Amino acid sequence: MEYRKLGWTDLNLTTIGLGTWAIGGGDWSFSWGPQDDKESLATISLAIEKGINWVDTAPAYGLGHSEEIVGKALKHLQRKPIIATKCGITWNKERKTSRQLSGKNIRQEVEASLKRLGVDVIDLYQIHWPDPDSELESAWQQISNTVKEGKVRYAGVCNCSIGQLKRIQPIHPVASLQPPYSMIERGAEDIGLLDYCREHNIGVVVYSPMQKGLLTGKFTRQRIEQLPEDDHRRKDPNFQEPRLSANLDLVENLQELARKRRITASQIAIAWVLRRPEVTAAIVGARRPSQVEETFLAGDLNLSDEDIKAINQIIAGHRKALNRV
Ligand SMILES: NC(=O)c1ccc[n+]([C@@H]2O[C@H](COP(=O)([O-])OP(=O)(O)OC[C@H]3O[C@@H](n4cnc5c(N)ncnc54)[C@H](OP(=O)(O)O)[C@@H]3O)[C@@H](O)[C@H]2O)c1
Numbered sequence: 001m002e003y004r005k006l007g008w009t010d011l012n013l014t015t016i017g018l019g020t021w022a023i024g025g026g027d028w029s030f031s032w033g034p035q036d037d038k039e040s041l042a043t044i045s046l047a048i049e050k051g052i053n054w055v056d057t058a059p060a061y062g063l064g065h066s067e068e069i070v071g072k073a074l075k076h077l078q079r080k081p082i083i084a085t086k087c088g089i090t091w092n093k094e095r096k097t098s099r100q101l102s103g104k105n106i107r108q109e110v111e112a113s114l115k116r117l118g119v120d121v122i123d124l125y126q127i128h129w130p131d132p133d134s135e136l137e138s139a140w141q142q143i144s145n146t147v148k149e150g151k152v153r154y155a156g157v158c159n160c161s162i163g164q165l166k167r168i169q170p171i172h173p174v175a176s177l178q179p180p181y182s183m184i185e186r187g188a189e190d191i192g193l194l195d196y197c198r199e200h201n202i203g204v205v206v207y208s209p210m211q212k213g214l215l216t217g218k219f220t221r222q223r224i225e226q227l228p229e230d231d232h233r234r235k236d237p238n239f240q241e242p243r244l245s246a247n248l249d250l251v252e253n254l255q256e257l258a259r260k261r262r263i264t265a266s267q268i269a270i271a272w273v274l275r276r277p278e279v280t281a282a283i284v285g286a287r288r289p290s291q292v293e294e295t296f297l298a299g300d301l302n303l304s305d306e307d308i309k310a311i312n313q314i315i316a317g318h319r320k321a322l323n324r325v
Contacts, residue, residue, distance in 0.1 A: 001051040001299040004280045007203030009154050009175045011082060011123065015274050016299040017054040017205060018047040018081075018292075019285035023069055024062020026230045028095050031062070032287070033228030037069060039288050044073040046289040050296040054082035056178075056205070056283045058128055059113055060089035060097060067116035074118060084124035084205070085113050086158065088131070088139070099131040101139035110146050125152040126178055130160050137167060144172035156203070162196045174202050176280070181206035181273050182215060183254075183315055184238060184247060194278040209273045209282040210266055210295075211238060214247055217255045217265035221248075242325035250318040257310055263301065270298035272311055 003012045022032035023040040044055065057066045067085060074080060087109040091097045113122060125143060130136050146152045156176030157168070165174060177197055179188040188194050188206065197204045210216050212233055224239050233239045238247055254265045261268070273282050286292045303311070 001296070003053075005203075006124075006154075006176055006205070006280050007197070008173065008201045009203065011154065011175075011203075012053075013082065013203075013205070013281045014051060014053045014299060015281050016052050016270065016296055017056050017084070017281050017283045018044065018052050019207065019283040020044070020055060020057045020066045020070060021061045022285055022287040024060075024066035026228065028063050028091070028230075029097055030060070030232045031230045032233070033231040035062075035287055040069050041073050042289050043286050043292055044070065045077065046292045047286065047296065048077055048079055048081055050292060052081070052292075052296060052299075053079075054084060054123075054281070056084045056207075057117075058086040058089070059109060059116075060086070060091075060128060063091045063095055063097070064112070064116055067113055071116050071118040082123045083117060083119060084126060084156075085117065085122055086126045086128040087113070087143070088128040099129050101127070101130075101132060101135040103138055103142040106139055106142045106146070110151055114151060121150060122152045124154050124156055124176060126156040126158050126176070127160075128158055130157065130164050133164070136164060137171060140168040140171050147172070156205075158207070162192060165196065165200075165202070169200070174200075176203035176205055178205050178207055178283070180208050181279070182209050182211045183250065183269060183272060183311070184211045184214070184318070186315075189276075194276055198278045203280040204278050205281050205283055206273050206279055207283045209284060210269045211247070212236065212285075214238060215251060215254065215265060215269040217251050217258070219248070219251070243322065246318055246321035246325065249321065250314060253314040253317070254311075257307070257314070261307065263297075264294055266295055267298040267301055268303070268307075268311070270295060271301040271303050272308075274298070275303055275308065
């Protein structure tokens with residue numbers, strides 16, 4: 001699989017990283033419903049076997065469970081992947097999450113993540129949400145301290161604006177930004193984040209490239225209705241009207257193109273975000289091995305100019321439809 005260097009760092013990432021949000025399992029506010037740990041471990045093993053060299057996780061995913069599963073997988077893997085995790089979301093005894101960025105909190109979080117993952121150093125440590133905004137600089141300073149102490153190799157952020165990046169860059173160099181980016185969610189392009197990261201040599205690892213599974217072509221209205229009660233996608237506006245009809249139309253058009261190209265809609269969705277040179281890698285979520293079998297192939301898929309033109313037309317139609325709702 002193709003490798004791209006993460007900004008100014010010496011981390012060479014495969015263009016696909018494995019996302020482990022769903023692997024965290026159920027029973028918390030942003031869960032993806034129940035998950036079988038054995039399937040999760042098999043999924044991680046297969047991803048590494050197929051050449052994926054990095055895994056993105058977070059303490060919030062399953063309230064520690066995703067990191068524990070990644071840690072369990074690491075024990076048995078011969079080729080150890082690069083590990084990216086996060087800080088800034090904690091939870092209480094009632095399993096209720098909250099966003100926190102205090103220095104004390106980050107110190108505790110980094111120790112807890114090292115323990116759950118069973119590693120001596122975290123390769124990429126990212127602020128999950130810049131919230132509360134007023135504590136961003138002090139949180140970043142604290143993360144800088146963990147780098148100096150050798151607990152973290154590189155520090156990055158998720159979900160930050162250009163203004164927020166500008167505020168933290170003088171404190172400690174920003175290795176990476178993790179924004180959402182897909183055919184449906186194009187904010188990273190629209191507000192100039194990709195351009196800014198190129199100009200400042202900041203790596204970009206984009207999340208939800210298949211819009212949480214919607215762009216795989218395997219979602220119908222019926223499947224959405226049958227999602228487990230604790231699958232947070234039930235409440236996601238992209239899985240609900242009035243956006244849902246426009247989204248499903250986009251997927252249908254994408255599938256038609258995919259059929260002509262003898263590939264799948266998921267593969268096109270991933271290759272499309274990777275067409276931008278600023279994007280170091282796409283973080284692709286999977287919860288069972290068969291999903292990796294399909295998606296890892298997108299890491300080396302180059303879309304032709306003709307394909308891009310056809311996709312742009314599909315996206316333009318989708319935007320028009322959304323403007324009407
Ligand atoms: N920093 C942040 O704030 C943030 C936010 C979101 C995500 N992330 C990271 O980015 C990763 C990827 O994003 P994501 O998981 O939200 O979305 P995604 O990669 O767009 O979609 C992943 C989901 O799609 C479904 N899927 C995957 N492969 C499939 C296939 N071949 N066929 C059919 N369905 C398939 C699976 O769910 P089902 O089988 O249940 O449909 C899977 O969990 C996350 O896991 C996480 O590591 C970070």
